[in-house]
Each structure stands twice: as structure tokens, then as C-alpha cells.
Amino acid sequence: MEEHIVIIGNGISGITAARHIRKNSNKRITIISGETDYFYSRTALMYIYMGHMKFEHTQPYENWFWEKNRIELKKAYVTHIHTDKKELVLDDQSTMAYDKLILALGSKPNKFGWPGQNLDGVMGMYHKQDLDLLEQYSVDCNRAVIVGGGLIGIELAEMLRSRNIPVTFLVRESSFWNGVLPDGESEMINKHILEHHIDLRLSSNLQEIKADENGRVKSVIIQETGEELPCNIVGLTAGVSPNIAFLKDSEIETGRGILVNRYLETNFNNIYAIGDCAEQRDAIGQRRPIEAVWYTGRMMGETVAQTICGNRKQYNPGHWFNSAKFLDIEYQTYGWVFSDKIKPDYQETFHWMAPCSKKCITVAFHKESKLFLGINTFGIRMRHEIFDKWLTEKRDVFYVMEHLKDVNFDPEFYEQYEDMIINYFNSEYDTSLKTKKRSWKRILNLSN
Amino acid sequence: MESKNTSYAISNPHKVKLDPIQKVSFGTAIVGVLILLLAWAGVDFKNNSIFLALSLGMIFIGTFIYSRRTYLLHPEGIKNNHVWFNTLSNRGVWAWSLGILLTGFYVLLYWFPQYLGNGAGTDGTNTGIVALFDPLSQLLKSKNASHWFVYGTIYSLLILSLGIKFIYKYRHNRYQIIRTVVVIMSQLILAYFIPEILEGLNADKPYFVKDLKQIWPLNYYITESWYLNAMQVEQNVGPSGLFYFFWAVILFLVITPVLTYYVGKRWYCSWVCGCGGLAETAGDPFRHLSSKKLSAWKIERWLIHGIMVFVLIMTIAVFYTYFSGKEFDIKLFTIDKTTFPIAALIFVGISFGAMLYTYLKLSSHNKFILVGTVILGLIFGAILYAYLTGSSDVFLVKSKFLKKWYGFGVGAAFSGVVGVGIYPVLGSRVWCRFGCPMAGYMGLFQRFKSRFKITTNG
Ligand SMILES: Cc1cc2nc3c(=O)[nH]c(=O)nc-3n(C[C@H](O)[C@H](O)[C@H](O)COP(=O)(O)OP(=O)(O)OC[C@H]3O[C@@H](n4cnc5c(N)ncnc54)[C@H](O)[C@@H]3O)c2cc1C
Numbered sequence: 001m002e003e004h005i006v007i008i009g010n011g012i013s014g015i016t017a018a019r020h021i022r023k024n025s026n027k028r029i030t031i032i033s034g035e036t037d038y039f040y041s042r043t044a045l046m047y048i049y050m051g052h053m054k055f056e057h058t059q060p061y062e063n064w065f066w067e068k069n070r071i072e073l074k075k076a077y078v079t080h081i082h083t084d085k086k087e088l089v090l091d092d093q094s095t096m097a098y099d100k101l102i103l104a105l106g107s108k109p110n111k112f113g114w115p116g117q118n119l120d121g122v123m124g125m126y127h128k129q130d131l132d133l134l135e136q137y138s139v140d141c142n143r144a145v146i147v148g149g150g151l152i153g154i155e156l157a158e159m160l161r162s163r164n165i166p167v168t169f170l171v172r173e174s175s176f177w178n179g180v181l182p183d184g185e186s187e188m189i190n191k192h193i194l195e196h197h198i199d200l201r202l203s204s205n206l207q208e209i210k211a212d213e214n215g216r217v218k219s220v221i222i223q224e225t226g227e228e229l230p231c232n233i234v235g236l237t238a239g240v241s242p243n244i245a246f247l248k249d250s251e252i253e254t255g256r257g258i259l260v261n262r263y264l265e266t267n268f269n270n271i272y273a274i275g276d277c278a279e280q281r282d283a284i285g286q287r288r289p290i291e292a293v294w295y296t297g298r299m300m301g302e303t304v305a306q307t308i309c310g311n312r313k314q315y316n317p318g319h320w321f322n323s324a325k326f327l328d329i330e331y332q333t334y335g336w337v338f339s340d341k342i343k344p345d346y347q348e349t350f351h352w353m354a355p356c357s358k359k360c361i362t363v364a365f366h367k368e369s370k371l372f373l374g375i376n377t378f379g380i381r382m383r384h385e386i387f388d389k390w391l392t393e394k395r396d397v398f399y400v401m402e403h404l405k406d407v408n409f410d411p412e413f414y415e416q417y418e419d420m421i422i423n424y425f426n427s428e429y430d431t432s433l434k435t436k437k438r439s440w441k442r443i444l445n446l447s448n
Numbered sequence: 449m450e451s452k453n454t455s456y457a458i459s460n461p462h463k464v465k466l467d468p469i470q471k472v473s474f475g476t477a478i479v480g481v482l483i484l485l486l487a488w489a490g491v492d493f494k495n496n497s498i499f500l501a502l503s504l505g506m507i508f509i510g511t512f513i514y515s516r517r518t519y520l521l522h523p524e525g526i527k528n529n530h531v532w533f534n535t536l537s538n539r540g541v542w543a544w545s546l547g548i549l550l551t552g553f554y555v556l557l558y559w560f561p562q563y564l565g566n567g568a569g570t571d572g573t574n575t576g577i578v579a580l581f582d583p584l585s586q587l588l589k590s591k592n593a594s595h596w597f598v599y600g601t602i603y604s605l606l607i608l609s610l611g612i613k614f615i616y617k618y619r620h621n622r623y624q625i626i627r628t629v630v631v632i633m634s635q636l637i638l639a640y641f642i643p644e645i646l647e648g649l650n651a652d653k654p655y656f657v658k659d660l661k662q663i664w665p666l667n668y669y670i671t672e673s674w675y676l677n678a679m680q681v682e683q684n685v686g687p688s689g690l691f692y693f694f695w696a697v698i699l700f701l702v703i704t705p706v707l708t709y710y711v712g713k714r715w716y717c718s719w720v721c722g723c724g725g726l727a728e729t730a731g732d733p734f735r736h737l738s739s740k741k742l743s744a745w746k747i748e749r750w751l752i753h754g755i756m757v758f759v760l761i762m763t764i765a766v767f768y769t770y771f772s773g774k775e776f777d778i779k780l781f782t783i784d785k786t787t788f789p790i791a792a793l794i795f796v797g798i799s800f801g802a803m804l805y806t807y808l809k810l811s812s813h814n815k816f817i818l819v820g821t822v823i824l825g826l827i828f829g830a831i832l833y834a835y836l837t838g839s840s841d842v843f844l845v846k847s848k849f850l851k852k853w854y855g856f857g858v859g860a861a862f863s864g865v866v867g868v869g870i871y872p873v874l875g876s877r878v879w880c881r882f883g884c885p886m887a888g889y890m891g892l893f894q895r896f897k898s899r900f901k902i903t904t905n906g
Pocket of ligand 1: 008009010011012013014032033034035036042043044045046076077078079104105106107125126127152155243246274275276277291292293294295297323324
């Protein structure tokens, strides 16, 4: 009998693990997940509501794929894990035995105990079910209030605006996402949000959500001003946390997430945790112990599959990078650029903004050694592989400035800003750097 | 199974209402289209010049103002909201209606032009929609319109006005702006005005299409006998016939491979080609409808390469029959019974060699290349056999027969009726993706070693 691998969660991390175990072995694989029948791309949820895609378009594999690859799918929620018997209990009361178990449970939206947070019309934006709810609530919505200014909050605002629903956006911080973004960038996004007719309220906390006589939300009260805002939808988007409530009475060790070592092993040697729900016991570089992003889930899935197939492997995510979109402005980040709020003493920050004020870059480097630490870029696409290489080679900021043309990844005919950027850099730091011509040789060297 | 999806239909109390400018401009364009439809239905407007000008002008101005107004109301950026809700862009009632209307138009255009009014009046004069276009045709080339002239005019107008709409919609993207200007110009100037005007200027000489951007194998008719005849009769056409002949050969043999290798096949498909021009302008609202299934991709590979091979075989057969019965004299040299088979053998032989080399050395034994190599080998054999036996039909069937079926099945039914007629159902690039032999030919040059080969990302 082949070993039975059971995976809980059919998100990117669980699915990647399953696919790679199948590539490398003949083990029996079962995926249990309660949200949907098939894997879909959570990051594309917003586009279903906005009408860019249908739900089936967000499924990266066609439905025949699973049977063909002998990956068994079971739609159910797991309610208990009996680690001693190596057995799961499902919400339909059936049980399932496993030899090895992979927990890929994902996240759930945070709720901070606000009065009224469980009313009809109050929702997070994480699961497919949330989207279905939003669809229902939208039917007769005159105003929506979104609480929490992060990536999902701004997506929800964009979604609602696509249906022409008036949106008020309550953001606790004094400027959008300024715990992560340097000030100049954060201000640029504030303006862009207003340009999309979203009623952005900075330094505003939610005090209370009020219900009408049917138990449906009718208004919210803002803490700072006491103002009461009538609304029919409240979106709670103040971050996410690991979706591990049902593990609390198991023997599996948890903190905020499921505690794992570099091999993604929990305190049981046949149980692993990957994706959003995993918390690293020991920090990896400057990365946070829990990282709720798509690509780390995928990398963890690949890594754990190696280990399970007999090639025990450390999780090694490499240099930090990420990308997102704020309404019409694309954002990429490579390496570490800390916001003004939390930046370490050694971080020097160079900020440049284009005359159109919708494109900017921020480069972080070490004050003394001039070592390049990271870059944020808005509205200009750059090449991931090149920054990754420069970070590995420990290039200094002067090298990066001189070679900016190599890293530009905008389509042909786009306006090029490298000369402007370097001139500004020269004037700020009293240097006389010159941009080097773009070299395909340097760029393509990477691929071998 | 998935619980039946809620419809995701937009049912919200905040529908965007069109403002007066949008309403008036949209209405203007609709009236312009109505005039065309009425003419098609047989309404005689008496003063065709005025009504034609009104119709074309209203369509152009209406769409121009409407798109300007609509897109400038929003900040620059990607605009895909509601494409899967809208009945026109989500295979709804409007989409099917439009699809049926377009398909019907194509069927009449290709096979029953008399129902468009082409030569349907007394003494062969035009009636209906073709008659409506007589004044414009008179102006450009001093003769009455044909159904093809009507088609060309509407086609160019659509690319122009919906191209402008496209530019407003994608104004955040400079690449798209430049590309769209080029593809509009390329249709308007190269495919429409120059050929029409040149035809008028050389009214006494045999006709051939003077569109500089036509390339075999997409424009397969440039290898047909009437075409070759027209270009060859020196004293009639003068140097231009010769010029077009050599230009076609250079386009096919040199320019296409080189450009495709260096910039990808988009140089043709979305910057130059008329089919691509229509797909990227009028077809833009339907681009998301293309099938992403694995099965579609499998069909695509067999179909497009199959058609490409068929064009090759057909062309060789047509040429073979032509040259075995006639000497083709273009001053510099003469092609005839003896020289043509030898040239063909050399050409096919070199292609065969190149394919074999690619199969063995460059492609790590790609199955498709192997099939291609075998086919070229067979063609080589067939030509050799026909040459040795002195037959004028190289593949043992009459070349006319091949040509007829290709013209019917691929040239008309696939690229026209299916390709454009059902944009609203299958998406805008159906022909380009599944059928176009030119795309297949260019695909060969960007598939290996080129920066533009299409791969998965990751
Ligand atoms: C709206 C939105 C936009 C986002 N955009 C981006 C982006 O642009 N870029 C980016 O990098 N990241 C983005 N993210 C984050 C990213 O989607 C997540 O990091 C990623 O999907 C996590 O994958 P996962 O496999 O760890 O978990 P999930 O995708 O959450 O999958 C876990 C699955 O397990 C199921 N499950 C949990 N517990 C049980 C149980 N007990 N029994 C059965 N099934 C269970 C859950 O229902 C869920 O289906 C976004 C997230 C959201 C919500």
C-alpha cells in the first residue's frame, strides 16, 4: 500500500504540494477542503465581482485534471484531528485516516471585537462565500463602509465602485498603508483613492456598527468624530490571521499560526503546515514569521513535497519581493524598503516622483556602506530576476542607479525615466553618476 | 458539485446613466448604421451621395464623440468592468443577434451578392446597399461600386472609428496607442485608398489587388492564374506589376522571417494585418471570449498547421498547372515547364533540409517538426514524380479542385463567416488563432530560439 498523504486546504499551497508529490511519487493523495469543489485563484476574486472574469475562469486547472492525476478531492470541513490515531473527523461525521498530514488552511479576516461585527451585512473579503454574500448585499446597497486600509480593503473599495456603489473607507493610519509604504508613496495613493471617488477617511477608527429592526446593518459610528454614517454593507478588512480555530483542542503546537521549523514540520513528525497558516519558529532573514502571500504558499508547497517524497528540504524563500495594484497604479517591491514609521537607523531612502505624479520609486540603501537594500516602484514595471541578482551580489546603490535601464520592464515605447531619476539622485547626493545603456547581454545572461 | 452560481448579474440601484452627450452621440452612430440597414433592406434613398455621406459621417462622428466622452470620464487604466455581465460581450441576446446579422452579411457577401444589390438592377446597375456606395466608388475610381467595395469601405470605417475608441480606452498604454495608429493607417492607406485609387488610374489594364501588405500564404489568391497573368502582361501594367511581383516574393522569403524573428509575429498580426486590425478594434469588446481550454489548444495546433500545409500543397499544384501550360515572362527571366519544377524542387528541398536539421538539432525531436518534415518530403517526392512523368497535375488531383475547396472552406467560410461573423460568440481572434496560415508560417520562426516564442510563465 502506498502511503496516504492527506492535505487540508485546496488553496495555492495545498494544491502545489499535491501536484509536486504526484510529480515525484505514486503516493495516494487526498485533498479535503470545505470552501469550493476545485482550486481557484483567491487573488482573482475581485475580478468576478467586477465582471472581468467568471468564477470558472479563476480555476487554473480544468476539472478533469484531478482525476487524471489521481488526486482525490473531498469537499468537507475537518473538525478534529486525532494525532494519536492519525485520523481526521469531518463535518459530515465521517473519519479519514492519514499517514502524513499537510495543513494548508489559509487565513480568515480579523475581527477585533467591534460591537455589531456579526450583523447581517457585515463581512470580510476572503472566501468565495464572502463574495456570494457581497453579491447579495449589493442588491440594495446605498453606501458601503470599509474598515481597514490594506491591500484587501482597497480591492474591496475598487470592487464596490465598479458597481457604482458609494464607498467610505475608514483607515486608522494617518495616511494609506503608511506602516508599509514610505510617506511619499502613501500620499500618492491617498490622492489616487480620492480620484476614484472613494470617500477616504484617514485617522478614523470604527467604534460601533448599528443594526436596523431586522438585524441588518444600518450605520457605523466613527470613534474620533462620533459621526454616524448610514450604510448597508460594512467590509472588515483589517488584516487576516491563520485560520486555525479548530486546532485549538488538538496537540498541534500553535502560536498565532501553526508553529513550524525550516522543514515546515510541526511538533509531530508526520504533520506539516504550509501557506498562510504556517508560523516560522525562527525568523528567516527579515521576513515576518507569517507571510500571507501567494508565492510563499507556492514555494512552501513545493518544498514540503520534496520532503515528503524523501528529499528532506529546507524552506528557502530567497529575497523578499511582492507586487500589488492600487486601483490603476501597479506596485512592485524587491528587498526591504521600510516605511518612515518603522525604518531602521541605517536605512537611507531616496524617493523620486515623475512629473505626472502617478509614478514613483523609492530606493533604500545603507547610510554608510551604500549597500542597496531594496526598492519600491509604482507605475514602472521592473525585472524581478535582475533585482534578485543584484541583492545576491550585494551591489551598492550607485551600481543600481547606473544600471537602471537594464531593469526596466515596461512595454516598448513607454516613456523612460532613468535619466531623470539619476539626475535627481545626483543632485540629492552630490554624485555624478551616468546611466549605462541598456544591455541585452547583461539582461539575458541571467537565464543561463 | 458546485452549488449553482448566483448569476452575478448587475442588479444595483446605482446604474450609470448615460449623460446627454453620450446619448446624442450614441444615437447619431445608431442612425448612421440604420441608414445602411435600410439600404440593405432595399429602401431607395434617391440621393445616394447625401445619404452615404450622412451614414458614414454619423457612424464616425457618433462613435468618436461617444468614446471620447465615455473614457475621459474615468482615470486612465485597464477597463474591463462588466464585460462578463453585459449581454453584448457575454454571449447574451444582443451578442447572438449581432453574430447572426454579421454571419448573414458574410454569407450574402461571398455567395449571394445580388441580395446586397450588386448588379441587381436593370442593365446590371446596382440596387440596395451597393447602390448607396456608388457615389463614393465613382469618386475614387470612376466606376460603380461592387459588393467588395462596400465591404472594404465599411471594414475600413470600422477599423478607423473603433480604433479611435480603442485609443481612448487604452490611453494609459503608449505601445497600444502607437500600434493602433499604425494598424488604422495600414488599413486605410495601404489596403483601401491606394489600391482603389490605383485601380481607377489604371482602369484599362487588367486588375490585380495593389495592396502592398498582402503576403502569401494568407493572401493565397496572389498565386492564382488571373493574378499572375495580370502582373505579367508587361505592356499593359508597366513596371508596377513587376514591382508587386517581386515585392510579394521578398515579403514572404525575407521580410517576414527576419521581422518575425526579431520582434515576434505581432509585427504582422497586430500592426499590419487587416484581419488583426479588425480584431483589435471592432473585436476588442469580445477578446475575453476566446477559449482557454486545453482541448482548444490541441485543436488549434492541428488546425492551423493543417491549413498551412494545405495552402502549400494547393499553391504548388496551382503553380504547377499554370507553369506547365504557360510561359511566365518577367523580362529578367522566364518561368516555364522546365524551370519551374526545378525551382520548386530546390525550394522544397531546402525547406525539407532546414526542417530536418531543426528536427534533429534544434528542437530536441519535436513531434510537430517531424510531421512537417515528412510532409515536405512527400511534397518533394510528388513534384519529382510529376516532373519525371510530365504530368501537369502534381498531386494527382486537379489544382482547380483544391483551389475551389480552399476558397470556399477556408478563404470564405472560415476567415470571413466564422472568423468575423461570430466574434460575439467565440471571440475576436478565432481565425487568427485556429486558421490563419500566415500565423502558422510566422509561428515557425518564433518558435525556436526567438525571444518571442510563446511559453508558460513559470
Ligand atoms: C481578496 C484577496 C486578494 C489577494 N491578493 C493577493 C495578491 O495580489 N498577491 C498575493 O501574493 N497574495 C494575495 N492574497 C493572499 C493570497 O491569496 C493568500 O496568501 C493565499 O491564497 C493563501 O493560500 P493558502 O493555500 O495558504 O490558503 P487558502 O487559499 O486560504 O486555502 C485554504 C483553504 O483551506 C480551507 N480550509 C481551512 N480550514 C479548513 C478545514 N478545517 N477543513 C477543510 N478546509 C479548510 C479554506 O476554506 C480554504 O479554502 C489575496 C488574498 C485575498 C483574500
